[in-house]
Amino acid sequence: MSTATTSETRPSTSYTPAADSLGAVLASGEQPSRPSALSASVTFGWRAMLKIKHVPEQLFDVTAFPIMMTLMFTYLFGGALAGSTGDYLQFLLPGILVMSVVMITMYTGVGVNTDIEKGVFDRFRTLPIWRPAALVGAVLGDVFRYAMASTVILVLGLILGFRPGGGLAGVLTAVLLLMAFSFAFSWIWTMFGLLLRTEKSVMGVSMLVLFPMTFLSNVFVNPETMPGWLQAFVDVNPIAHLVAAVRGLMEGNPEAGEITWTLVSGGVILAVFGTLTMRLYNRK
Amino acid sequence: MTESTDLAIETSGLVKVFGKTRAVDGVDLAVPAGTVYGVLGPNGAGKTTAVKMLATLLRPDGGEARVFGHDVLREADAVRSRVSLTGQYASIDDDLTGMENLVLLGRLLGHRKPAARDRAARLLDAFGLSDAADRSVKGYSGGMRRRIDIAASIIKTPDVLFLDEPTTGLDPRSRNQVWDIVRIIVAQGTTVMLTTQYLDEADHLASRIAVIDQGKVIAEGTPGELKASVGAGSIHVRLRDANQRADAQRVMARALGGEVQLDADPVALTARISGDESDAGAADRAATALAELAGARITVDDFSLGQPSLDEVFLALTDHPTEQEAAA
Ligand SMILES: Nc1ncnc2c1ncn2[C@@H]1O[C@H](COP(=O)(O)OP(=O)(O)OP(=O)(O)O)[C@@H](O)[C@H]1O
Ligand SMILES: [Mg+2]
Numbered sequence: 001m002s003t004a005t006t007s008e009t010r011p012s013t014s015y016t017p018a019a020d021s022l023g024a025v026l027a028s029g030e031q032p033s034r035p036s037a038l039s040a041s042v043t044f045g046w047r048a049m050l051k052i053k054h055v056p057e058q059l060f061d062v063t064a065f066p067i068m069m070t071l072m073f074t075y076l077f078g079g080a081l082a083g084s085t086g087d088y089l090q091f092l093l094p095g096i097l098v099m100s101v102v103m104i105t106m107y108t109g110v111g112v113n114t115d116i117e118k119g120v121f122d123r124f125r126t127l128p129i130w131r132p133a134a135l136v137g138a139v140l141g142d143v144f145r146y147a148m149a150s151t152v153i154l155v156l157g158l159i160l161g162f163r164p165g166g167g168l169a170g171v172l173t174a175v176l177l178l179m180a181f182s183f184a185f186s187w188i189w190t191m192f193g194l195l196l197r198t199e200k201s202v203m204g205v206s207m208l209v210l211f212p213m214t215f216l217s218n219v220f221v222n223p224e225t226m227p228g229w230l231q232a233f234v235d236v237n238p239i240a241h242l243v244a245a246v247r248g249l250m251e252g253n254p255e256a257g258e259i260t261w262t263l264v265s266g267g268v269i270l271a272v273f274g275t276l277t278m279r280l281y282n283r284k
Numbered sequence: 285m286t287e288s289t290d291l292a293i294e295t296s297g298l299v300k301v302f303g304k305t306r307a308v309d310g311v312d313l314a315v316p317a318g319t320v321y322g323v324l325g326p327n328g329a330g331k332t333t334a335v336k337m338l339a340t341l342l343r344p345d346g347g348e349a350r351v352f353g354h355d356v357l358r359e360a361d362a363v364r365s366r367v368s369l370t371g372q373y374a375s376i377d378d379d380l381t382g383m384e385n386l387v388l389l390g391r392l393l394g395h396r397k398p399a400a401r402d403r404a405a406r407l408l409d410a411f412g413l414s415d416a417a418d419r420s421v422k423g424y425s426g427g428m429r430r431r432i433d434i435a436a437s438i439i440k441t442p443d444v445l446f447l448d449e450p451t452t453g454l455d456p457r458s459r460n461q462v463w464d465i466v467r468i469i470v471a472q473g474t475t476v477m478l479t480t481q482y483l484d485e486a487d488h489l490a491s492r493i494a495v496i497d498q499g500k501v502i503a504e505g506t507p508g509e510l511k512a513s514v515g516a517g518s519i520h521v522r523l524r525d526a527n528q529r530a531d532a533q534r535v536m537a538r539a540l541g542g543e544v545q546l547d548a549d550p551v552a553l554t555a556r557i558s559g560d561e562s563d564a565g566a567a568d569r570a571a572t573a574l575a576e577l578a579g580a581r582i583t584v585d586d587f588s589l590g591q592p593s594l595d596e597v598f599l600a601l602t603d604h605p606t607e608q609e610a611a612a
């Protein structure tokens with residue numbers, strides 16, 4: 001009915017469903033067993049990796065953005081705040097690392113929102129799998145992006161002259177703590193991603209939360225110079241405690257109090273926003 | 285009790301409210317296992333909402349729904365392991381390739397990677413998508429997208445497959461491909477619930493049809509039963525001589541007891557064979573009319589019996605036309 005050439009050039013339209021081949025696939029329905037929560041989450045993480053592979057442009061925000069932040073603030077404030085950029089970098093780098101990664105967490109919400117817009121989650125939600133897996137996997141994929149941003153900043157810092165007193169072990173522990181906190185923190189954005197209708201509003205709300213949380217902290221300056229009411233805010237700002245913990249670990253004087261504060265606040269954020277996220281996810 | 289196990293889907297008084305809209309307003313359905321069940325309705329009738337509740341994507345606000353005896357709310361996981369949904373809008377990941385999409389779902393259904401890849405490859409082949417397997421879905425045509433979406437729904441052969449308007453927006457050839465796919469799937473024992481706005485689609489595929497409008501089932505039955513509730517059909521006659529048409533109209537009106545329409549073609553007329561009080565079948569009554577025409581010396585060159593279209597069914601049931609008719 002169709003010549004070899006047309007079936008080569010128009011394979012999709014000259015297709016006729018074949019009862020035997022399709023029937024054979026359907027009939028050979030070995031029933032696989034339900035995947036574990038971990039395996040389902042990891043599979044969704046794999047999906048996130050595939051998306052990075054196909055759309056590598058999305059890594060722009062975890063490479064170019066952190067580089068810009070580090071360079072900009074080092075040279076902008078270095079001379080004024082610490083006398084020299086070299087000295088300031090010792091203070092700033094752990095802070096700017098935290099700030100960049102925490103800022104990037106908002107893309108988690110944007111990603112969840114676009115997935116819902118496109119209807120992709122509808123299919124996932126009809127699968128008999130551990131319900132949070134799709135979101136946990138997405139956040140796991142994001143943790144990979146955070147690790148990438150951290151590496152970029154640390155390498156740049158080392159090139160610019162940052163010398164962590166805590167050595168490799170201190171830096172790695174600090175990054176691990178940051179990853180763990182960011183994993184928990186991301187659930188704020190998954191909630192907004194589910195709650196808000198458009199990608200733009202998710203971005204808007206994220207900015208509104210992230211700017212004060214990151215700038216009103218100890219990232220750039222020692223809070224002692226701030227007015228009392230601002231110090232009071234910084235005192236309860238979990239980002240400030242995270243920065244203090246990361247700074248301590250990198251300098252080589254880990255502060256148990258700050259680390260505990262960070263882990264506890266991360267745990268609380270995860271419990272509260274993880275629960276709210278799953279509520280919304282199940283109700284959609 | 286045995287009866288309920290023969291039903292793939294059973295709903296009673298199913299309700300879903302969005303604000304002031306009663307999208308689904310007390311729907312009772314009983315879908316026999318192993319058949320294609322058509323849900324027919326115009327835009328906004330509540331088809332998608334109903335299907336989403338059955339596929340556990342939306343929580344009903346009232347009533348009950350069971351899939352193979354499992355309640356969609358209380359036993360959602362049991363329902364999920366037996367159903368699969370191809371939504372009205374494609375629900376595959378545009379960024380990923382066709383192969384990756386199917387492997388991803390295969391893995392999520394519990395297949396190990398080699399098995400998932402194998403099944404994905406065979407499905408892509410069966411759906412004529414092998415050549416496009418490694419291209420990202422973004423570049424697929426509308427027909428290819430529909431096919432990959434359906435393929436994604438049968439990675440694990442489901443007991444119930446929901447197809448929400450599977451052919452809307454497809455050209456006739458792609459539509460026929462989807463129809464063929466549906467027939468093959470149902471022949472393997474899967475129950476298919478198919479929503480559509482196209483009356484001929486339900487007529488071609490479904491063994492039972494529920495007509496819904498504004499969230500309510502307004503008619504239910506086999507395609508034949510639905511047609512019978514409107515009228516037995518029509519007879520279309522072509523005369524040799526246009527001058528005899530007025531006489532023919534009178535003879536047929538008397539014989540059939542109904543209105544006879546003059547067609548655009550000057551030698552043709554169409555008569556409704558109305559719902560039946562006598563026991564005579566539609567064809568018998570048509571034969572009587574033809575005999576009377578012959579008796580009146582009116583020469584008939586050609587005739588045909590027509591079944592009433594489902595468009596007529598819809599018009600008769602809702603007293604407002606379907607969108608296609610209104611637009612025509
Ligand atoms: N999420 C929602 N929020 C508010 N209203 C909704 C929502 N989903 C559906 N509706 C309303 O419910 C009614 C039924 O919608 P539904 O999508 O089920 O219709 P449908 O039969 O699938 O129509 P179509 O043929 O256009 O797909 C419509 O009036 C629609 O506006
Ligand atoms: Mg719909």
